[in-house]
Amino acid sequence: MSLSFFNSSHIPSGPLEEKWDKAKFSYKLVNPSNRKKFDILIVGAGLAGASAAASLGEMNYNIKVFVIHDSPRRAHSIAAQGGINSTKNYKNDGDSVKRLFYDTIKGGDFRAREANVYRLAQVSGLIIDHCVAQGIPFARDYGGLLDNRSFGGAQLSRTFYARGQTGQQLLLGAYGALMRQVKRGTVQLFTQHEMLNLIIEKQKAHGAVFRDLITGKLKSFKASAILLATGGYGNAFYLSTNAMNSNVTASWRCHKKGAFFANPSFVQIHPTCIPKSIEGQSKLTLMSESLRNDGRVWTSKIKGDSRPSHQIPESERDYYLERIYPSFGNLVPRDVASRQAKFQVDKGYGVQNKEAVYLDFSDAIKKNGLKNIAEKYGNLFNMYQRITGDDPYKTPMQIYPAVHYTMGGLWVDYNLQSSIQGLFVLGEANFSDHGANRLGASALMQGLADGYFIIPYSLGNFLAQNPDSDFKESLFKQAEEESKENLQNLLSLKGSQTVDQIHKKLGKILWEHVGMIRDKEGLMKAEKKIKTLREEFWKEAFVPGEAFIKNQELEKAGRVADFLELGELMVQDALTREESCGCHFRTEYQTPEKEALRNDKDFSHVSAWEKKSSKENWILHKETLKFENVKLTERNYK
Amino acid sequence: MNFNLKIWRQKSNKVPGSFQSLFVKDISEDMSFLEMLDKINEDLILKKEEPIAFDHDCREGICGTCSLMINGSAHGPQKAITSCQLYMREFQNGSEIYVEPFRAKAFPIIRDLIIDRSAFDRIQQAGGFISVNTGSAPPANTIPVPKEKANQAFSSALCIGCGACVASCKNSSASLFTAARIFHFSKLPQGQAEKTNRVLNMVKQMEKEGFGACSHTGACSVSCPKEISLETISEMHREWRKAFLNKTT
Known part of the structure; x- marks a missing residue:
């Protein structure tokens, strides 16, 4: 069903290069002396949330920031390793706004909006300027100028980095800027607060309900606008590279109040993670994509080979990425690299019959010296050694794909506004710019673009046209009651399974059927299994403890309950998209070379799902993607 | 592997706490310390007992x-790691392990092993930033930074704000934490404009929060998961003296 709603995704008309300027000029402004009157709630303070809060604070809006952690500096952006893309072209290798735009659109397998992606590339240079001014210690060369490296899906070096801790450094920069605003009094900080409900009337957001995670008390706040920057939902899979507390709850509760959820099945499975080793494992650890600059991926050419790596002679090694994709080699995009690793393992070429392939640095060490490699990747090598007990300077790393990032998220228009008025969504939490596959080093770019350089303008436009409206006390009471009831329902669960046990089962279903490879039969099975599991949760789960105290199991239970609903939508989304694109690989739709076979005629759209009430099924809205500046081709990295 | 654990239990900071003895068996040596706690919690929950509250998130040593x-x-x-990066293979089978929260006056206990570290945020609010508004930055390469200086800045910018330095210090001093940020900015040209006020304000806030003074035993640096050098504290003291004299003369 196509709705007229999407005729207004508010993309300005005119040439691609002028759209953002045009939008900015058309935006209404809020007089500096009036900004204090607007209450803005920002939920989440990772890169997107902290940068938005700092920038809007500098403009003197009245801001409240809520985070589930004990400090905004804990947000999971902190774990991003490799880098941040920008079109500076400091390497003089032919980069430009247009090229980053094209790489990103192609990398996303032509399932993202042209206008959004172009804007992202346009502001990417400003981000680097700002971060350098904040004192972020990016890598530099001997002349004191900024250095770059390469990432997947690009044939040039446009990635800025701070060793393997780029996310940490960028987040601490945004965090510092946020702390400065707390000191100035423009931002009030609420740590250990979780958003549980959205207060709306007539499709307009008026406030939100939070739970103080220390006292357990519910608190509501009214708002002129709400910004969600709560990250992705990869933890639906239980095992992922996400932090343990990353969750979908704030987004999901907004979805249940009417915010459309777009492309929920677009989940990035990152090719280079440390393989699962034991049953009680709680999470998977990423090894940065930057490693593929110097590491070579291979398996044995012999099926079921049980020899250790050093006994496999060069002639019996299959550098399969270099073989299949000679022009991009080891630096193919993530979805492609992951799928090929799975194919190798499924065909019986896995390292010593395990779910793993090699990532080998011996050639790079021979060529550039140990010191050079240690300087670039030292912390990653140490991290690997600590977890596995193996020394990657001596033996090749063993890696396997793992859930890492979600391209899907709440639907937003060009102004980052969701389908609910006054509710804006930033960073990984929205579906925006990455289509069906995100390129490496683009998540940090998007989070900071949204927060520093887009929302400060587009929010003003909304506020100027929506001066503080009257709010009704009764709506707040009602929303609080809903949340209270939900918490009581969870606390009344006194079955025989822990919340984690059920979460693990959900993860298994999703990994098997909505993972790297999907098909109709499997998806239909998954649909049934998830429904049954959800019933099991509401009958069999056990939630200990009380409401008015720090209760981590209660927090977890609420989040897993939401994942159990989201899981079903992910399946539906994957079922209805009868094509393959980027991360979404349906075995029924593939080229003879086993690459994703898109169907641009029928599926060149964003799938945005609406939930009218808990009893009704989801309604699918399609936002048609128009490509006026790029030619849709088969994505070729050969 | 089997272990005899003594774990600190305290329902809130209003009631006294004590050690709980827990005997755990069948722990894989490839389990992380926190995964062992996960397993203990699962067993406690299934026995309808209250699980142990402990703080954790990224489980890869960076948050x-x-x-x-x-x-x-x-x-x-082990040196240079966080609790989540500690694996059970580092312990002797059958050994006794004591588990407590990071203790300091400025870190009140919330529950069991969870503490309140908001004092750290307030120290950063006092000056842990360079005052630059979004939109006002000059082009990035107009500020060259010698590679060695950038590396030095990076070495202390690595601080993850965990509080191990405070917990290890006999005075519960937050000097290493505070100095890490000051050192980072003092090495960069961007950090020069505000350096006088930064060091004075951050040190003042650190003292106000109830952290103790530094007596240079170096325990902080030894326990720091990111191995931040004691040199940062010397630099902070130098900067503070210069700033103090600048302000008063």
Whole structure:
């Protein structure tokens, strides 16, 4: 069903290069002396949330920031390793706004909006300027100028980095800027607060309900606008590279109040993670994509080979990425690299019959010296050694794909506004710019673009046209009651399974059927299994403890309950998209070379799902993607 | 592997706490310390007992959330790691392990092993930033930074704000934490404009929060998961003296 709603995704008309300027000029402004009157709630303070809060604070809006952690500096952006893309072209290798735009659109397998992606590339240079001014210690060369490296899906070096801790450094920069605003009094900080409900009337957001995670008390706040920057939902899979507390709850509760959820099945499975080793494992650890600059991926050419790596002679090694994709080699995009690793393992070429392939640095060490490699990747090598007990300077790393990032998220228009008025969504939490596959080093770019350089303008436009409206006390009471009831329902669960046990089962279903490879039969099975599991949760789960105290199991239970609903939508989304694109690989739709076979005629759209009430099924809205500046081709990295 | 654990239990900061003895068996040596706690919690929940509250998030040593005192050492016996990066293979089978929260007056206990570290945020609010508004930055390469200076800045910018330095210090001083940020900015041209006020304000806030003074034993740096050097504290003291004289003369 196509709705007229999407005729207004508010993309300005005119040439691609002028759209953002045009939008900015058309935006209404809020007089500096009036900004204090607007209450803005920002939920989440990772890169997107902290940068938005700092920038809007500098403009003197009245801001409240809520985070589930004990400090905004804990947000999971902190774990991003490799880098941040920008079109500076400091390497003089032919980069430009247009090229980053094209790489990103192609990398996303032509399932993202042209206008959004172009804007992202346009502001990417400003981000680097700002971060350098904040004192972020990016890598530099001997002349004191900024250095770059390469990432997947690009044939040039446009990635800025701070060793393997780029996310940490960028987040601490945004965090510092946020702390400065707390000191100035423009931002009030609420740590250990979780958003549980959205207060709306007539499709307009008026406030939100939070739970103080220390006292357990519910608190509501009214708002002129709400910004969600709560990250992705990869933890639906239980095992992922996400932090343990990353969750979908704030987004999901907004979805249940009417915010459309777009492309929920677009989940990035990152090719280079440390393989699962034991049953009680709680999470998977990423090894940065930057490693593929110097590491070579291979398996044995012999099926079921049980020899250790050093006994496999060069002639019996299959550098399969270099073989299949000679022009991009080891630096193919993530979805492609992951799928090929799975194919190798499924065909019986896995390292010593395990779910793993090699990532080998011996050639790079021979060529550039140990010191050079240690300087670039030292912390990653140490991290690997600590977890596995193996020394990657001596033996090749063993890696396997793992859930890492979600391209899907709440639907937003060009102004980052969701389908609910006054509710804006930033960073990984929205579906925006990455289509069906995100390129490496683009998540940090998007989070900071949204927060520093887009929302400060587009929010003003909304506020100027929506001066503080009257709010009704009764709506707040009602929303609080809903949340209270939900918490009581969870606390009344006194079955025989822990919340984690059920979460693990959900993860298994999703990994098997909505993972790297999907098909109709499997998806239909998954649909049934998830429904049954959800019933099991509401009958069999056990939630200990009380409401008015720090209760981590209660927090977890609420989040897993939401994942159990989201899981079903992910399946539906994957079922209805009868094509393959980027991360979404349906075995029924593939080229003879086993690459994703898109169907641009029928599926060149964003799938945005609406939930009218808990009893009704989801309604699918399609936002048609128009490509006026790029030619849709088969994505070729050969 | 089997272990005899003594774990600190305290329902809130209003009631006294004590050690709970727990005997655990069948622990894989490839389990992380926190995964062992997960397993204990699962068993406790299934026995309808209250699980152990402990802080954790990224489980890869970068978010700084986990904060366990293990056998009297912040983040356990191994150097340069956080609690989540500690694996059971580092312990002797059958050994006794004491698990406590990071203790300091400025870190009140919330529950069991969870502490309140908001004092750290307030120290950063006092000056842990360069005052630059969004939109006002000059083009990035107009500020060259010698590679060595950038590397030095990076070495202390690594701080994850976990609080191991405070927990290990006999004075519960937050000097290493505070100095890490000051050192980072003092090495960069961008950090020069505000350096006088930064060091004065951050040190003042650190004292106000109830952290103790530094007596240079170096325990902080030894326990720091990111191995931040004691040199940062010397630099902070130098900067502070210069700033103090500048302000008063």
